[in-house]
Amino acid sequence: MSRLRFEAVKSALSRKPVNVPNLSARVTDYFGMNVFGDEAMKRYMSYSAYQKVKTCIYKGDKINGALADAVAGAMKAWAIERGATHFTHWFQPLTGSTAEKHDAFFEKQPDGSTIEKFKGGALVQQEPDASSFPHGGIRNTFEARGYTAWDPSSPAFLMEKGSGITLCIPTIFVSYTGEALDYKTPLLKALQLIDKAATDVCHYFDRDVRKVTATLGTEQEYFVIDKALYYARPDLVLTGRTLFGHAPAKGQQLDDHYFGSIPSRIKAYMQDFEQEAFKLGIPVTTRHNEVAPGQYECAPVFEDVNLAVDHNLLLMDVMEMIADKHDLKVLFHEKPFASISGNGKHNNWSLATDSGVNLLAPSTRAKENLQFLTFFVNTIRAVYEHEDLLRASVASAGNDYRLGANEAPPAIISVFIGSQLTSVLDELEHNSSVKIEKGDNLYMKLGIDKIPDIIKDNTDRNRTSPFAFTGNKFEFRAVGGSASCSPSMTVLNTIVADQLFKFKVEVDAQIIEGIKKEVAIVNVLREYIKESKAIRFEGNGYSEEWLTEAAKRGLSNLRDCPRAQLAYGTEKSRQLFIKYGVFSNVELDARNEIMLENYIMKIQIESRALGNFAVNQIIPAAMLYQNKLINSAKGLKELGLESETEYTISAIRTIAERVNTLRQAVQDMVEARKRANKLETKDAAMAYCDEVKGAFFEKIRYQIDKLEIVVPDNDWPFAKYRELLLVR
Numbered sequence: 033m034s035r036l037r038f039e040a041v042k043s044a045l046s047r048k049p050v051n052v053p054n055l056s057a058r059v060t061d062y063f064g065m066n067v068f069g070d071e072a073m074k075r076y077m078s079y080s081a082y083q084k085v086k087t088c089i090y091k092g093d094k095i096n097g098a099l100a101d102a103v104a105g106a107m108k109a110w111a112i113e114r115g116a117t118h119f120t121h122w123f124q125p126l127t128g129s130t131a132e133k134h135d136a137f138f139e140k141q142p143d144g145s146t147i148e149k150f151k152g153g154a155l156v157q158q159e160p161d162a163s164s165f166p167h168g169g170i171r172n173t174f175e176a177r178g179y180t181a182w183d184p185s186s187p188a189f190l191m192e193k194g195s196g197i198t199l200c201i202p203t204i205f206v207s208y209t210g211e212a213l214d215y216k217t218p219l220l221k222a223l224q225l226i227d228k229a230a231t232d233v234c235h236y237f238d239r240d241v242r243k244v245t246a247t248l249g250t251e252q253e254y255f256v257i258d259k260a261l262y263y264a265r266p267d268l269v270l271t272g273r274t275l276f277g278h279a280p281a282k283g284q285q286l287d288d289h290y291f292g293s294i295p296s297r298i299k300a301y302m303q304d305f306e307q308e309a310f311k312l313g314i315p316v317t318t319r320h321n322e323v324a325p326g327q328y329e330c331a332p333v334f335e336d337v338n339l340a341v342d343h344n345l346l347l348m349d350v351m352e353m354i355a356d357k358h359d360l361k362v363l364f365h366e367k368p369f370a371s372i373s374g375n376g377k378h379n380n381w382s383l384a385t386d387s388g389v390n391l392l393a394p395s396t397r398a399k400e401n402l403q404f405l406t407f408f409v410n411t412i413r414a415v416y417e418h419e420d421l422l423r424a425s426v427a428s429a430g431n432d433y434r435l436g437a438n439e440a441p442p443a444i445i446s447v448f449i450g451s452q453l454t455s456v457l458d459e460l461e462h463n464s465s466v467k468i469e470k471g472d473n474l475y476m477k478l479g480i481d482k483i484p485d486i487i488k489d490n491t492d493r494n495r496t497s498p499f500a501f502t503g504n505k506f507e508f509r510a511v512g513g514s515a516s517c518s519p520s521m522t523v524l525n526t527i528v529a530d531q532l533f534k535f536k537v538e539v540d541a542q543i544i545e546g547i548k549k550e551v552a553i554v555n556v557l558r559e560y561i562k563e564s565k566a567i568r569f570e571g572n573g574y575s576e577e578w579l580t581e582a583a584k585r586g587l588s589n590l591r592d593c594p595r596a597q598l599a600y601g602t603e604k605s606r607q608l609f610i611k612y613g614v615f616s617n618v619e620l621d622a623r624n625e626i627m628l629e630n631y632i633m634k635i636q637i638e639s640r641a642l643g644n645f646a647v648n649q650i651i652p653a654a655m656l657y658q659n660k661l662i663n664s665a666k667g668l669k670e671l672g673l674e675s676e677t678e679y680t681i682s683a684i685r686t687i688a689e690r691v692n693t694l695r696q697a698v699q700d701m702v703e704a705r706k707r708a709n710k711l712e713t714k715d716a717a718m719a720y721c722d723e724v725k726g727a728f729f730e731k732i733r734y735q736i737d738k739l740e741i742v743v744p745d746n747d748w749p750f751a752k753y754r755e756l757l758l759v760r
Contacts, residue, residue: 037264037751043359044258044759049300050358055307064313066114066190068107068199076106089184090243092224100152100182107188108137108150111199116190119150119199121158121180124215125165126626128516130345131205133158134198155201156182165205165213178213180205183220186342189312193353202342211619215518216338221614222525223337229532230383230391230407236539236549237403243386246525248340249505251331251378252347253322253513255363256298257756262361264751267641271634272365272430272514275642275729276650276736279371280754283325290323295760297358298328305347305354306330312350314343324372326757334382334505337525341517344377364514367433369753370733374434375513379520382505383407393504402553406535409457409557409564411506412447414531415499416564418523418608419445420588422499423510424599425523427627429634431512432592441498441510443591444582446569448497454570460554461561496573526614535560593631594717600624628717632708635720639705642732643698649749650736651691657743658687687742694735701728 055062064071073082081102088095095103111119120132135158139149158180165178186202205214212218223246230244262268267275284290294302302319309316318331332343348364355362367374383391389400391407415422423445426435435443449457498510511520535556542552566585571578582589590596599605601624609615615623661684665677701724708719740748 037749037755040258040260040264040751041755041759043260044755047258047297047359049297050304052300052304052307054303055311059310062307063310063315066192066311067313068110068188069313072110073103073106076110077102081106085184092185095156095182095184097152100156102152103184104150104152104155107155107199107201108148111190111197112137112148114190114197116197116199118196119154119201121182121203122200123180123203123205124345124516124518125205125213126215126623127165128514128630130349131165132198132200158203178205178207183216183338185220185336186339187313189346191312191349192308211616211622215516215522216341218614218619219338219341219518219522219525221612222522222529225529225612225614226383226525226532229529229536232536233406233410233532234385234391234403236406236553237399238385238387238389241385241387244391245384245386246337246521247334247382247384248337248517248521249332249334249380250340250344250517251318251329251376251380252344252364253327253329253375253377254351255324255326255368255375256301256328256355256360256760257326257363258759259356259359259361261751261756261759265756267645267750268361268363268368270641271638272363273368273433273638274370274753274756275638275645276733276740277370277750277753277756278737278740280752280757282754283372283757284323289321289325289327292321294319294321294328297360297760301355301358301360302328302330304358305351308350308354309347312343312346314347314350316347322373324369324757326760327373327375334380337381337517337521341521344517366428366430366512366514369757372757376434376509377511377513377515377517379508379511379517379524380502380505381508381521381524390504392501392506402550405456405460405557406553407532408453408501409560410531410535411528412449412567413560413564414527415445415447416567417531418527418605419567420590420596420599420602421523421527421605421608422508422520423588423590424596425520426510426512426515427590427593427596428512428515429593429631429638430514431510434512435510435591441496442573442578442589443596444573444578444587444589445498445510445567446573446582446587447506447567448500448570449568450501451570453501454568457561457568461558461565497569498573522614526608526612530608530612592721594628594714594721597624597627597631597717600627625713628713631717632713632720635725636705638729639701639720639724642729643701645750646694646698646732646736650739651694653747653749654687654691654739654743657747658684658691661687683742687739690735690739690742694732694739697728697732697735701732704728 073085077085081099084099085095085103087093088099108119117138118134118136120134122130122132125131135154137148137150159178180203183202183204188199188201191198191200202216204212204217204220206217207213226246227244231241234241234244265274267273306316306319315333315335316330317333318329320329321327322329330347332340332347334340335343351362364375366376382393385391391403392411394404395401423443435441498508500507500509508520508524511517538556539549539552542555543549547555566587569578569582579589590599600620606617606620609620610617661680665680665684668674668677668680704719704723704727708716708724711719740752
């Protein structure tokens with residue numbers, strides 16, 4: 033194994049950047065070329081059919097059979113002209129990744145002739161085998177039927193892999209009896225809900241608003257390491273993270289990697305996957321070094337949430353595919369390396385009207401600022417009301433290693449809004465006017481007749497806040513790097529929609545009583561500000577003091593996935609989701625079961641891998657060195673240098689003690705795992721969390737990491753952190 037390690041280092045050091053020719057100096061020349069979007073539809077469809085499709089997408093109406101046939105024919109012609117031979121329904125099962133089953137356009141006719149065929153029926157619905165996808169008891173394992181159904185709001189695209197090109201059609205995935213078996217279905221329901229709720233509230237300010245779209249910009253963090261070094265770390269291969277590894281002398285403490293010059297090999301990789309992303313219509317505009325060595329970030333511009341989620345999942349697929357071409361491996365796991373920063377996926381969320389107004393953007397106009405404060409305060413109130421559910425939406429085995437680790441938001445959900453907006457809300461809570469001073473800006477009255485200027489980017493950012501207002505949007509920083517954004521966006525849009533519906537009921541009640549509309553809005557907002565004050569926090573979310581303070585405020589601190597996950601099953605959450613049809617009772621039970629089972633399996637795999645590597649490779653390497661020391665001590669004694677053996681004997685004793693402790697810990701962990709395996713799902717998840725991972729992972733890792741600095745470098749079997757992070 034140590035030989036493999038050194039060969040991997042040698043291979044990594046010998047690699048050169050891959051030459052990536054530019055398709056064009058102007059991205060606009062090829063942006064979206066592999067997308068069946070507006071331009072393609074206009075070219076391959078009649079104008080009337082195109083208009084009908086656009087109207088259906090805008091209104092959320094059903095596309096009938098004849099129109100589906102027209103779209104399918106146009107898609108087929110467009111795809112085949114570009115070299116596609118197959119099509120697939122591209123969906124998002126509850127595995128957390130994407131799935132696809134390819135079918136050929138080619139079809140043999142009864143008379144023996146052949147044609148290229150793709151009709152509306154194949155576009156609208158397919159039946160992939162659902163037997164092996166997570167279902168949480170919704171159906172029996174032997175019942176394989178499941179349906180994928182076309183999502184017209186997310187355009188079809190061509191995926192180029194190797195020499196093959198496939199037409200990919202984004203779809204939902206449901207069971208034979210109609211329950212959602214995917215992440216997209218509930219997300220679409222939540223987005224439809226926020227559209228209705230926000231549009232109704234917008235009518236207080238602008239009767240012409242017909243649609244409100246939730247928007248999302250996703251910052252994607254990731255690590256890149258050499259492919260050979262990746263395979264020299266089988267724990268990375270099996271679990272996505274390093275289960276052991278002593279911290280390197282130089283990690284991220286100097287912050288010299290952050291925003292530094294991008295290594296040439298990595299830059300070539302970035303250019304390559306960005307070009308592929310542009311072809312797929314993914315508007316990636318930002319790239320930079322992150323704070324940890326070997327860590328980077330990319331980010332797109334804002335898009336409709338549904339499309340942004342699809343694009344993020346597609347981008348991760350593209351990044352993995354292109355990394356292979358560059359002899360690299362991209363790591364999205366939330367904590368692939370201990371002692372340095374992990375990977376997050378910051379979700380920048382806002383609401384936009386069909387007239388182009390960002391509802392979370394402050395303005396210089398009084399009416400617009402009252403509108404801004406309406407959506408701003410209601411969002412805070414929603415987060416306060418459902419902070420445990422928002423925490424549950426980002427719960428995963430991987431994210432447990434990241435949240436609260438002094439490089440990511442804590443597990444306690446709080447909202448940061450900055451000093452200026454804090455003063456605005458404090459004044460609104462007690463008065464009808466506020467004084468804001470910044471430079472030459474004197475006071476502006478905040479009340480019924482005139483709303484003040486609230487200056488965009490009016491405050492510093494707080495990287496320790498899970499949910500922070502950043503000028504014209506809220507940034508939900510707690511989403512994990514490998515996760516789909518769908519669960520968090522489903523929850524966020526549902527709870528904000530629910531809050532907006534409640535807000536409108538309360539305002540309307542006051543208007544009916546004869547209170548002026550603007551007065552009623554301010555009255556209700558004032559109460560919301562008072563009620564949700566506990567969720568607002570401007571300080572250091574990493575501090576011990578915040579833990580105490582948060583508990584006093586009644587905020588939950590759900591530090592691990594199994595406990596956080598329980599929020600989906602509370603009566604309050606069930607009533608919320610069922611009321612609006614986002615989830616049914618059956619779907620909620622199924623998802624709880626699936627997520628807990630997923631947690632169990634991931635911790636089980638990590639536990640088995642950790643034990644196997646400790647017993648089969650770490651302990652033998654340590655004992656091999658121990659035997660060398662024993663022979664050395666014997667040799668010294670034979671030479672009459674017994675007094676010179678003190679260090680050698682001390683080292684022998686240290687290794688023996690660590691090996692014995694390590695072996696016993698592994699045996700005890702195996703027994704704990706056996707006990708956990710006998711329990712029901714919920715109890716098993718808790719046992720794996722506390723009695724397997726909590727009791728043994730760090731204990732075993734500590735002994736392995738201490739052995740790593742004792743065993744000679746030439747004898748250590750696994751690639752070390754300094755090699756994984758610094759050799760590129």
